[in-house]
Amino acid sequence: xxxxxxxxxxxxxxxxxxxxxxxxxxxxxxxxxxxxxxxxxxxxxxxxxxxxxxxxxxxxxxxxxxxxxxxxxxxxxxxxxxxxxxxxxxxxxxxxxxxxxxxxxxxxxxxxxxxxxxxxxxxxxxxxxxxxxxxxxxxxxxxxxxxxxxxxxxxxxxxxxxxxxxxxxxxxxxxxxxxxxxxxxxxxxxxxxxxxxxxxxxxxxxxxxxxxxxxxxxxxxxxxxxxxxxxxxxxxxxxxxxxxxxxxxxxxxxxxxxxxxxxxxxxxxxxxxx
Amino acid sequence: xxxxxxxxxxxxxxxxxxxxxxxxxxxxxxxxxxxxxxxxxxxxxxxxxxxxxxxxxxxxxxxxxxxxxxxxxxxxxxxxxxxxxxxxxxxxxxxxxxxxxxxxxxxxxxxxxxxxxxxxxxxxxxxxxxxxxxxxxxxxxxxxxxxxxxxxxxxxxxxxxxxxxxxxxxxxxxxxxxxxxxxxxxxxxxxxxxxxxxxxxxxxxxxxxxxxxxxxxxxxxxxxxxxxxxxxxxxxxxxxxxxxxxxxxxxxxxxxxxxxxxxxxxxxxxxxxxxxxxxxxxxxxxxxxxxxxxxxxxxxxxxxxxxxxxxxxxxxxxxxxxxxxxxxxxxxxxxxxxxxxxxxxxxxxxxxxxxxxxxxxxxxxxxxxxxxxxxxxxxxxxxxxxxxxxxxxxxxxxxxxxxxxxxxxxxxxxxxxxxxxxxxxxxxxxxxxxxx
Ligand SMILES: Nc1ncnc2c1ncn2[C@@H]1O[C@H](COP(=O)(O)OP(=O)(O)OP(=O)(O)O)[C@@H](O)[C@H]1O
Ligand SMILES: [Mg+2]
Numbered sequence: 001x002x003x004x005x006x007x008x009x010x011x012x013x014x015x016x017x018x019x020x021x022x023x024x025x026x027x028x029x030x031x032x033x034x035x036x037x038x039x040x041x042x043x044x045x046x047x048x049x050x051x052x053x054x055x056x057x058x059x060x061x062x063x064x065x066x067x068x069x070x071x072x073x074x075x076x077x078x079x080x081x082x083x084x085x086x087x088x089x090x091x092x093x094x095x096x097x098x099x100x101x102x103x104x105x106x107x108x109x110x111x112x113x114x115x116x117x118x119x120x121x122x123x124x125x126x127x128x129x130x131x132x133x134x135x136x137x138x139x140x141x142x143x144x145x146x147x148x149x150x151x152x153x154x155x156x157x158x159x160x161x162x163x164x165x166x167x168x169x170x171x172x173x174x175x176x177x178x179x180x181x182x183x184x185x186x187x188x189x190x191x192x193x194x195x196x197x198x199x200x201x202x203x204x205x206x207x208x209x210x211x212x213x214x215x216x217x218x219x220x221x222x223x224x225x226x227x228x229x230x231x232x233x234x235x236x237x238x239x240x241x242x243x244x245x246x247x248x249x250x251x252x253x254x255x256x257x258x259x260x261x262x263x264x265x266x267x268x269x270x271x272x273x274x
Numbered sequence: 275x276x277x278x279x280x281x282x283x284x285x286x287x288x289x290x291x292x293x294x295x296x297x298x299x300x301x302x303x304x305x306x307x308x309x310x311x312x313x314x315x316x317x318x319x320x321x322x323x324x325x326x327x328x329x330x331x332x333x334x335x336x337x338x339x340x341x342x343x344x345x346x347x348x349x350x351x352x353x354x355x356x357x358x359x360x361x362x363x364x365x366x367x368x369x370x371x372x373x374x375x376x377x378x379x380x381x382x383x384x385x386x387x388x389x390x391x392x393x394x395x396x397x398x399x400x401x402x403x404x405x406x407x408x409x410x411x412x413x414x415x416x417x418x419x420x421x422x423x424x425x426x427x428x429x430x431x432x433x434x435x436x437x438x439x440x441x442x443x444x445x446x447x448x449x450x451x452x453x454x455x456x457x458x459x460x461x462x463x464x465x466x467x468x469x470x471x472x473x474x475x476x477x478x479x480x481x482x483x484x485x486x487x488x489x490x491x492x493x494x495x496x497x498x499x500x501x502x503x504x505x506x507x508x509x510x511x512x513x514x515x516x517x518x519x520x521x522x523x524x525x526x527x528x529x530x531x532x533x534x535x536x537x538x539x540x541x542x543x544x545x546x547x548x549x550x551x552x553x554x555x556x557x558x559x560x561x562x563x564x565x566x567x568x569x570x571x572x573x574x575x576x577x578x579x580x581x582x583x584x585x586x587x588x589x590x591x592x593x594x595x596x597x598x599x600x601x602x603x604x605x606x607x608x609x610x611x612x613x614x615x616x617x618x619x620x621x622x623x624x625x626x627x628x629x630x631x632x633x634x635x636x637x638x639x640x641x642x643x644x645x646x647x648x649x650x651x652x653x654x655x656x657x658x659x660x661x662x663x664x665x666x667x668x669x670x671x672x673x674x675x676x677x678x679x680x681x682x683x684x685x686x687x688x689x690x691x692x693x694x695x696x697x698x699x700x701x702x703x704x705x706x707x708x709x710x
């Protein structure tokens with residue numbers, strides 16, 4: 001049986017301020033979806049709400065994974081049931097080495113019933129696997145000894161998120177601008193790696209403002225989000241249109257959502273995560 | 275125990291204590307002078323700078339008595355966290371200041387190393403030890419120092435002769451019965467060019483056990499000597515801990531001093547390092563973890579008396595529940611101490627809204643060509659980090675444990691003894707609870 005992630009009529013607020021206003025989205029494992037929309041339209045918010053960020057309050061609607069209520073789960077339970085998000089702006093964890101962090105994460109994800117304090121996967125085995133994945137991503141193995149995201153360049157952070165994706169092998173992965181901050185070669189490498197790691201094996205929700213990721217991972221569906229609502233869904237050709245023409249047509253077709261989007265942007269505050 | 279609690283610290287018990295000890299006259303005289311001073315001194319005033327953040331009104335000396343001998347077996351006492359599986363040059367375990375077993379590898383005794391209980395060794399090797407005893411300790415500093423100097427019992431000593439390099443660690447474990455008293459005095463002397471690693475640990479029978487520790491540590495490093503000293507305070511959470519600790523670091527000597535404190539109900543520690551010879555070098559690594567209503571107070575002084583010395587103090591504390599830490603740090607540079615390189619830092623991680631960390635760094639500089647820096651930080655655990663780790667499968671508790679370990683990593687990295695590092699990381703991770 002294929003895995004299904006179902007989002008129905010999702011409303012999300014931050015500090016009482018509504019941001020998502022009724023998002024519907026169904027994904028099957030193996031499908032690739034593109035989520036596109038102008039700045040501040042709610043793309044990251046959707047990912048963070050799916051992941052269970054405590055600040056993002058679901059005021060209405062449901063999220064289900066194979067019929068299980070995702071909203072009732074803590075962030076780690078969601079991760080262990082196979083939901084993953086590569087962050088637009090990952091946070092640094094000083095003093096914690098990438099390798100130790102990933103070993104613990106990988107153990108918990110592969111053994112979802114593991115209790116606190118139980119054995120982690122053997123160091124030797126883990127190191128070997130990690131090294132293999134890092135080589136695949138053309139990452140220096142020294143990288144694993146650095147502290148999680150601490151002092152990483154923008155590009156390094158994104159590559160670390162892809163490495164994490166490769167290790168955790170989720171059922172569904174939300175990739176939030178995993179191509180931003182990468183130079184041209186790195187973007188191509190990221191796009192190819194994601195295709196190799198995730199395409200067909202996972203349900204991918206690719207959030208992007210560029211076309212490189214989508215060239216290597218042509219979307220089965222493209223969703224356009226504006227003012228906190230998915231206003232249009234199409235195929236790969238819709239993504240292509242948005243890349244070449246921008247959001248002009250969409251804004252005109254959905255003036256009310258466009259107004260919502262503008263209103264949200266005007267009250268925008270600096271974010272620490274997303 | 276019933277008779278013990280009736281004893282207390284008074285003229286009668288002092289006279290009986292001295293009479294029962296077969297000690298050289300000079301030592302008895304020193305005890306009498308200290309007892310005299312104790313009687314003529316008040317407990318520290320609440321508005322005294324050193325004590326205004328540390329409330330000892332609940333401390334009642336008459337609930338405790340001079341350490342009583344015990345027939346317990348060394349194998350029955352808890353502790354030994356620092357050295358599982360480590361080949362030791364020697365070890366000395368004591369209960370309520372009375373030594374239970376002592377070993378020193380023959381290899382080292384043949385080379386003139388002295389290791390064991392301070393009271394017996396002072397009697398046996400007075401010629402060697404007397405010049406150093408109380409050279410780094412002031413019995414008149416305050417009433418606790420006087421009480422200690424009058425009644426100190428048992429104690430531990432390590433003496434390493436000139437040029438001898440002890441390449442295996444030595445271990446001292448001081449344990450206390452529930453409600454008992456430990457008045458241990460640690461004296462470490464490394465003659466010129468000597469080297470040693472000393473692991474010093476305290477323990478109680480349970481995590482909640484009470485008691486009274488009033489102790490002193492003296493470290494004397496001769497020219498070019500190198501000492502790695504680890505001081506792990508792991509008393510039960512009912513223990514009153516008062517300690518005066520001081521090091522004298524002579525020319526070109528190096529001291530690496532790791533202080534880890536997890537235990538006691540209230541701790542008031544005076545730690546001083548005096549760089550008395552040119553080119554002396556001292557690194558202090560402090561690791562504090564507090565919970566419940568624990569109160570740990572550290573007063574540190576890095577005293578630069580000679581030129582071209584380095585001192586580097588880093589204290590990190592993580593606090594949960596309603597616990598509290600006070601850290602006062604002072605770098606004092608004498609006029610003669612040109613080219614001083616002094617550094618002090620205190621970082622605190624608050625795991626709950628009710629915990630509180632006071633940090634009071636200070637500089638007192640009388641030389642003009644020096645580099646001294648200091649800093650301190652205090653902050654809560656960042657919820658965004660907990661969320662990020664949660665998205666990678668960490669439970670909230672696992673995430674906090676990891677963040678706490680990461681917080682201490684910088685100071686752990688400076689501790690060059692792997693077993694000590696691992697033991698501390700484990701002991702701390704075990705104590706971290708879940709917080710909303
Ligand atoms: N933690 C937060 N605190 C306050 N406002 C927030 C927070 N998170 C999101 N918002 C607001 O919600 C709206 C949507 O933000 P979101 O980050 O989801 O946009 P986005 O589509 O990902 O934009 P971008 O393309 O710039 O990444 C914005 O107006 C933003 O300011
Ligand atoms: Mg975003």
